[in-house]
Amino acid sequence: MTATARRNRGPLRDLLTLTALPLLAGPALVAAFAGGGTRRWFGGRSEGQRAEAQAAKDAAAAAFYELDTAQRDMRISIETITAVDDTPPARRAVADFEALGRRIDDVSNRYIQAIDAHDLDRDDLDASTASRARAELTAAKDELVRVKQELDRFGTGLGPLLGKAETQLARIAPAVERARQALLAATGALDAVRQTGLRADELAARLAALSPELTRLNEGAGRHGAPQTLERAERVAREAEAIRAEAQRLPEQAAEIDHRLVSLRTRAEALTTRAGQVDPVLSELRRRFAAACWQDLQRVPEQAAENVRQAGARLREAQAARDAQRWADATALLATARALLNTTDESVSAAGSRLQRLNAVQKDPQQEIDRTRFAIRDAQRLAMAGRSTPDPRHARPLDDSVARLDRAIAGLEGRHPDYWHFLTETEAVRQTVSRVVGQIRDERGGTA
Template sequence: MASRGGAAVRLAVLLPVLVGVLVPQSFAGGGGRRWFGGRGESQRAEAQAAKDAAAAAFYELDTAQRGLRITIETITAVDGSGEALRAVEGFEALGRRIDEVSRAYISAVDAHDLDRDELDAGTAVRARGELDRAREELERVKGELDRFEEGLAPLLGRAETQLARLAPAVERARQALRGAGDALDSVRGKGLRADDLAARLAALGPELTRLNEGAGRHGVAETLQRADRVLRDAEAVRTEAERLPERAAEIDRRLVSLRTRAQAVTTRAEAVEPVLSELRRRYSVACWQDLQHVSEQAAGAVRQAEERLAEASAARAEQRWPDATALLSTVRALLDTTGEAVSAAGERLRRLDAVAKDPKAETDRARFAVRDAQRLAMEGRNQPDPRHARPLDEAVARIDRAVDGLEGRHPDYWHFLMELEAVRASAAGVVAAIREERGAGAH
């Protein structure tokens, strides 16, 4: 301790001779700080500034990496596409580069204690160089990271759009479930059970549980799909529940209406037999043979309709609404078919009477239809197109054969009517074909 104090005294005596340059040395007892002045202290300051700049670059890179990680997590929470997977791979590769330059920076910082007393100018210069290089690498990788993040903008935009939809979609689904439950409570208060609707609503319970568990467990895309499905199904239940009183009233009206109609068809069916007798008496077998079983068929169809009506009434009483609706549709179809068959007999007699009285009227209608088609086929032409002329020539021949067929003691008026009806249909087909072709040519 005494010898080091003596050295300090000797150096103090020499200070004026050193032209103001401080020589780093310990003071008495070794507890004082050694200084190197002028350029040496400037090198220490520049090295410290390089260290501070590198630290700032390191902080900026770390902050940017954290932000980019949030961006990647946002994208992958929503998007499982190949593009999103490539973004994850790119982020991981950047992470390895960031780790590399971060280790280099930390090594440079750890290698040089810029605060130690014995730091010389050469060491300070080396420290500054290493820290500058570390800062430049940190800044370069930060630039790569920024450019990479800019390229993620479309993916991030889509992901944020999906995430923005998430909370409102889940809330709408919850509200729809509440609305469906309220609608069911309302119709039950009116004495309607709506058991099938209640079962459908109960089946949505597990879906609500999964919605409440959130996207963190089930994923954003799956949660959005589930919310949309719950919303749709709950809205359907609510709508049907609200319509149930009206539906019940409509079923009641249809029951009454179809019972009345079944009675009317029964009454009309009873009149078929006299009509058939008249047909048998006045016209040949070919004119009525397809109608001879109408009475029995009508009676059987009406009995079947009445049985289905009874079943529909029971389903209504038990509030089995779908069953009641289906049964009433069956009754209506039966009565429609039966009513047409019953009407057919009377219509047949009417048409046969008309043609027997004046067959020329039917013949004239057919000839007019053919001539009209022929005029159209000749418009703007010297010769008709064979595709049009051939069926029209055949139609003329069919008219003549039908007229010839009326000669004799028991003419088949029904065949005559069917032939002329076919002729008119053939002529109408030619007209439609010509107009379609000309319309296509105009375009």
């Protein structure tokens, strides 16, 4: 029989002996005095030694039981640590516990050998044998107590590792439950949206993919490891919550796509009408202004028609995707159609805006000149505030802006002035001035 098996048997047998002795003492004594006892009594010294040996045996059994119980409890602590921790300190604790286990086996074997070597219930037990048994059993007990103390000190050192492990394990059950509840909520949301006639096939596939993960969660941290189980539970909860949220928003998304389809079709029709009005605008620009004022707009009608045609094709594809409930495709196609219509809107608007601005500057260029000069003078005053001479970094671009404005004004002279060049130049001058003003204010902490 192995030491561990004998150790497991020993405490129970000894405990039964300890429990039975008080109950049997009375009848035994009565029988002895009545002449019907089974043991011969040899005198007070032998019986005193027997009693001392039995007491030593009982003490050793108690020490053995305490050590065995402590070792079992410590094994649970070690298993708790190894379930969540694979760091060097944790591996070192496991190795130390295994070494302690070998030491415990050694002292347990010696205890069992001492128990087996002496039958304290023999009728012919003499005093010297009882004394030797008491000494060996006492020595075995002392060894058991010393190893138990070593085990206690080892357990005290495990405190930080065990606390960390227990904290992490305590997080697992709530995390797994949250994952289960999230999956249940996602399933309910998916069922509800399907009842409205929406298939939600993509969401259903994503939910089905989480099923193996739920199986692993149900198998527990003991099989898959606590850190992996915790990470899996948190990930499943996040993904299930995302599915639930998307499922709940699906009817709204379908309605939004339907609305955008109608809106963009209406806008495409309106742009088709507006694009047809660009040719008369271009005709007037050609008739009244120099070629430089309208050449970049020549292809606007053609480009507008092409963009509207492409937008219409994307809208038809988006409708097909919506009918097939391919929501991501429908959304992407609608975004493309919208971008095409935005480009068309900008180019068509640019033609009308160009004519309007050219008409205004042809009628009164002085308004544009005054607006630009005011911006330059305002920047010059700011550059000189608190200074006797301006900073060259500010003065130079402002002086260049004055010269650039003068050249733009001079370009208006002649039979066919390039009003568009004049407008772009004055706008560029104002942008330069604005940058200088921003630089000054930044350098002065925004107080200028």
